[in-house]
Amino acid sequence: MTYDLSPRPLNPAPKTPPMTWPNGAKSALFIGFDVDAETAWIGNNPSNVDRMVTTSHGGYDARVGIGKILELMDELSLKGTFFTPGWTALAHPAACEGILKAGHEIGHHGYLHKLPERERLEEAFEEIDRGFEALQNVLGVRPVGYRAPSGENFPELLAYLAKSGIRYSSSFRDDILPYRHASHNGIAGPVEIPVNFAFDDWNFGMSSRTSPRPLFGREAVLPLWIDEFEATHDWGGVTTLVLHPQVSGRPMRWHSLRDFLRHVQSKADVWIATGQQIANHFEACEAVSPSI
Ligand SMILES: [Zn+2]
Numbered sequence: 001m002t003y004d005l006s007p008r009p010l011n012p013a014p015k016t017p018p019m020t021w022p023n024g025a026k027s028a029l030f031i032g033f034d035v036d037a038e039t040a041w042i043g044n045n046p047s048n049v050d051r052m053v054t055t056s057h058g059g060y061d062a063r064v065g066i067g068k069i070l071e072l073m074d075e076l077s078l079k080g081t082f083f084t085p086g087w088t089a090l091a092h093p094a095a096c097e098g099i100l101k102a103g104h105e106i107g108h109h110g111y112l113h114k115l116p117e118r119e120r121l122e123e124a125f126e127e128i129d130r131g132f133e134a135l136q137n138v139l140g141v142r143p144v145g146y147r148a149p150s151g152e153n154f155p156e157l158l159a160y161l162a163k164s165g166i167r168y169s170s171s172f173r174d175d176i177l178p179y180r181h182a183s184h185n186g187i188a189g190p191v192e193i194p195v196n197f198a199f200d201d202w203n204f205g206m207s208s209r210t211s212p213r214p215l216f217g218r219e220a221v222l223p224l225w226i227d228e229f230e231a232t233h234d235w236g237g238v239t240t241l242v243l244h245p246q247v248s249g250r251p252m253r254w255h256s257l258r259d260f261l262r263h264v265q266s267k268a269d270v271w272i273a274t275g276q277q278i279a280n281h282f283e284a285c286e287a288v289s290p291s292i
Contacts, residue, residue, distance in 0.1 A: 001119055012184050013192065016177040019285050023270035027233040029192055029264050030240045030278055031080035032170055033069060034147060034247075035096070036113055037088040039063040040246070043113030043149060048210075054171040057208055059076045059244055062092040062240075065249025070102050072254060076261055081275040083109035083170075084145040086134025093138050105274040106141045108132065108166065110149035125160050132164065140169065145275040146190070147171055158189045166190050168279035173197055176237030178282045191239055198228045200242040205253050218256045225260045238278065 038058035082099045090098045109129035148171040168191040181189030204216040250256045
């Protein structure tokens with residue numbers, strides 16, 4: 001494979017013209033969870049399947065994490081989006097049904113959490129198809145939102161997602177407002193609800209034998225999240241969370257997340273919405289504004 005390294009914007013999506021949030025809100029909060037379970041450990045490293053302690057990081061999701069996160073969301077009367085790999089739904093149907101029954105949105109997060117690679121198109125497309133199939137069979141849902149497993153994407157995959165009925169993606173890191181993807185030949189893709197890597201709990205709270213990282217406690221994470229949220233709020237953007245029950249469903253992190261969410265809720269002018277609600281709102285703005 002040869003690579004086209006010619007200078008050009010590598011994401012051809014047009015910029016978002018000024019847009020407002022519903023109900024006079026100044027900014028939006030999108031609470032997104034990635035229910036990776038064991039797929040985070042076996043999707044890109046299949047030999048880990050026989051390493052029970054390594055995969056037990058992901059096993060925390062179904063045993064403890066998902067339930068504790070649902071408890072928190074219920075306590076605070078919040079709804080979020082749970083991006084769920086198809087494998088997770090098949091392996092842990094009861095835990096995933098609990099998410100659905102609690103009224104949260106289910107999003108697509110691949111089948112086995114494989115990093116999408118442009119050099120293996122067929123495999124990347126198969127991950128999409130199998131993910132849809134599993135979520136349909138286990139939960140009876142066909143998601144409209146997609147977060148890329150391991151956070152990667154490329155033009156053919158964006159086009160395949162749009163063709164498959166995906167209306168929004170939430171993986172890119174290049175904006176603080178939603179925008180509409182476009183291919184280099186101008187064909188519209190899904191809406192993007194961009195993420196801020198500062199709100200990915202894996203960066204602060206996951207360490208393992210095979211991937212040792214420094215761990216950061218509440219005194220580091222909570223002020224970082226509050227400061228970043230407040231600044232995003234001032235700029236009128238969307239604060240997108242990338243949380244994992246196997247991280248934020250741990251005892252200390254659960255309390256930090258609770259304190260962060262309560263901080264956001266203490267402000268009257270934040271629109272807290274699921275990915276689908278944000279995509280709906282963006283599409284409504286598009287419909288009335290030819291400049292979007
Ligand atoms: Zn994931």
